[in-house]
Every structure is written in C-alpha cells, then in structure tokens.
Amino acid sequence: MDRRLTTLACCILATLPAAGQTSGKEPPYRVVFYNVENLFDPRDDPATRDDDFTPEGTRHWTWTRYNKKLLNISRALLLAGGQTPPLLIGLAEVENRRVLLDLTRRTTLARADYGIVHADSPDPRGIDVALLYRREHFRPLAEAFLPVRLGKSEPSRDILYCKGILHETDTLHLFVCHFPSMVGGVRASEWKRVAAATILLRHLDSIRRENPRTALIVMGDLNGPPGTLAQRRLGAKPAAARHPSSNALYNTAYHYRRAATGSYRYRGKWQTLDHILVSGSLLNGNFPWQTPSRMSILADETLLDDDKTHYGQKPFPTYHGRRYAGGYSDHLPVHVELTPAPPS
Numbered sequence: 001m002d003r004r005l006t007t008l009a010c011c012i013l014a015t016l017p018a019a020g021q022t023s024g025k026e027p028p029y030r031v032v033f034y035n036v037e038n039l040f041d042p043r044d045d046p047a048t049r050d051d052d053f054t055p056e057g058t059r060h061w062t063w064t065r066y067n068k069k070l071l072n073i074s075r076a077l078l079l080a081g082g083q084t085p086p087l088l089i090g091l092a093e094v095e096n097r098r099v100l101l102d103l104t105r106r107t108t109l110a111r112a113d114y115g116i117v118h119a120d121s122p123d124p125r126g127i128d129v130a131l132l133y134r135r136e137h138f139r140p141l142a143e144a145f146l147p148v149r150l151g152k153s154e155p156s157r158d159i160l161y162c163k164g165i166l167h168e169t170d171t172l173h174l175f176v177c178h179f180p181s182m183v184g185g186v187r188a189s190e191w192k193r194v195a196a197a198t199i200l201l202r203h204l205d206s207i208r209r210e211n212p213r214t215a216l217i218v219m220g221d222l223n224g225p226p227g228t229l230a231q232r233r234l235g236a237k238p239a240a241a242r243h244p245s246s247n248a249l250y251n252t253a254y255h256y257r258r259a260a261t262g263s264y265r266y267r268g269k270w271q272t273l274d275h276i277l278v279s280g281s282l283l284n285g286n287f288p289w290q291t292p293s294r295m296s297i298l299a300d301e302t303l304l305d306d307d308k309t310h311y312g313q314k315p316f317p318t319y320h321g322r323r324y325a326g327g328y329s330d331h332l333p334v335h336v337e338l339t340p341a342p343p344s
Contacts, residue, residue: 028337029087029137031291032080033219033274035178036073037318037329038127040095041102042066048126050095058322065326069318070099072328074107080298080333085112087166087338089132090176090219092157096120100130117162119145122155129160129176129220140164141171146203148180148196156180156192159200166338170215170288173207175200177220179230186224193223193230201234204249208279212247215287216279221331225272226257236277239293244280246287252276252295252336263297263332268310272297274334291336298333 040053042061053061077089094100097118104114117131117140133140145158160176177200180192200218207214224230226238231251239250253275256262262270276295281287305316305327316327 027289028339030081030084030335030337031088031090031217031219031276032077032086032333032335033090033092033176033221033276034073034077034080034333035092035221035274035329035331036094037331038093038095039069039073039091039099039103040066040126041099045096045126048095049124050126053095059319060324065318065324068326070103070107073103074109076298076303076328076333077109079300079302080335085109085114085134086335087134087137088174088217089114090160090174091130091132092176092178092221093127094118094130095126095128100132104132115140117143117160119158119160121145121158122147123157124155127157127178129157129178131160131162131174131176133162133164138164138166138172139168146199148199150180150192150195154180154192156196159196159203161203166289172289173214173216175203175216175218175220177218177222179221179223181223190224190229193228194233197230197233204234208247213281213286214247214279215281215289216249216277217282217291218249218275218277219334220275221273222275223273225262226251226254226275231275234277239278239283244283246279246281246284248280249277250280250283250293252278252291252293253334255294256297261297261299263315263334264330265307265312265314268307268312274331276334276336278336285341288341289338290341291338295334295336298335303328303332 044054051057052059100116113135114132115135121128142163144161148156157178162174179196236249236251238254239252256272262272263274264271282291304313307314315330317330
C-alpha cells in the first residue's frame, strides 16, 4: 500500500469526529446509495480502459488526488448516515476491490468494520457496483452478480445481488444497480435500461414466488427519473400509494419526479437518477423492519458547488470536464431509514 495513503489514513482517524462508534447504537439504520463518480486508483489496469485515471493520463490522476477522493467519499457517507456509518451502502463507479478496501480500512469508516460484496464486471472502463455492510448488524448468506448482456460489443455493469440476515433473524434481499447510460440520447438508449430491468425483474419474481412477503431493496443509478419505461418494466409504483401490497415494488424517489431538486444536475436542470425501491412488505408492516415511503437526497452544502454556467448549485464533482476540481461526486447520496415495525 502506498505510504502516503497510510499516512493520510492516520491523519483522518486522528482528526475526524468519532462518528463511527459501532457499539450501543440503536435503530434507525440508514441504507445509502451513492454514485461516487470514477473512484479509480492511480495504477494502470491493462485489462480495462482506465488510462485517463493514471498519473500520465489525461486526468493526471495522482495518489494525492486519489487520497483526497477517499477522504471526501468517506465524509459524504458519514453525512448520509447522519454522522453514523450507514448500515448498508450501495456504490456505483468503483474501479475494483482495492479502492473499496482503502475506503473502508484507511478512512474513518474503518471504525464501522464494513464487509464488502464486489466483483469485477465486464464494463470496458472497469467501473463496478458494490455493497458495503456493517458486520455487527448484517450477515450475508448468498451473493451473485447478474450479467446485463446488450450484445458482444456493449458489455455493461453487472447487477449485484446479496441475501443476508439483519440482526440474526430477518432476511433481506438486496440489489445494487447501475443501469446503462443515456449516451446517444434518452429514447435511443432506453432499450438498454429496459433490458437491464428485465434481467432484474426475472430475479425479483423468482424471490417473490418463493415468499410473497419477502423484503426487497433495490438501489442504484437507474439513469432515468422516476416513471421511465425501464422502471415501469419493473412494475415500480409510487411508494406513497395507499395499502401497499407486500409483493409489489415501490419507488421511494417518486416524489422527486417533478421536484425542483434532485440527485444529479445536467445543463442546469436537476434530475433524480438515483433511486431506492422497496417491496411493499417494507411499507405496510408485514416485515419486522420498515422504511419511509420517501427517500431523502443529501444536499448538504459541503457536497454542492456553484454552477457558474447555468447558475444555482450542482453536486461538487471531482472534475469539471477535464479540469480537476477536487470535489466529491457529480451525484448526491440518497438514503432511507430502516426502523423496527410498530407492534401490531
């Protein structure tokens, strides 16, 4: 491990507030999703197109910049957890397991003792999805990585699946997604996201057939606002619907559909591309843990930057185009809380 990163980690652990104490914490627990915008290490991987993110590449990606990125992401995740490390964290745009180890072991997140679910996907740039979980409260039972096949020339990110036990008694099924991008136009590329949704739906249906009251959480960058064709393919309904059915899927981001804010800003317009979908059993009291019908977007001032082109504010990115900005990500974290269901 690079000596500079180890030194930085010591400084982080010594100077940041002790927000990551894991003993004695009671619910609610937060479930967070965060597209971290190109969390690459500076090493060149000959198997992927990561050349831009090397010291000699167009982004001049150095160990110093990488270390600052780790620090920024760890701070954002603690903010998203309400200054407590979240119970579950879904991540998009991570390069490999090494960056996840650095994030969870060499920043203040180390105090939370996170486990990692990750596998390299066939994305040509080498960006993957991952799941972090606090070992004290969550125990994985099974994991799988569902390939999204768009043709031989268009490999995409796998969909991560993890089945686990919360507090030794309650089974959760988790999916972390990063649907294909809108490059080429929203309409022209929507079939790719529908294809990803179809693969996801197949696995959701398999789980629901086995147990219609099972608890499902789908989180990810779906590359579209609430109500897209891909999300309709999943059968995702507004989570504020009355009398939610246990085996249906509900989008807790639906209230952002026409909102003046969102998790991502493009050409001066806010959009919500990042979503948390839950089964109705997590809304109607039929599972020991419940979530609210509305997810939250963390629009903390530290994660925002002035939009000098379109005015207003936007997420504080690592790069403005090719120019290094030293920020967090071009997305904002989103989260929901898991709380014990009230007595029936």
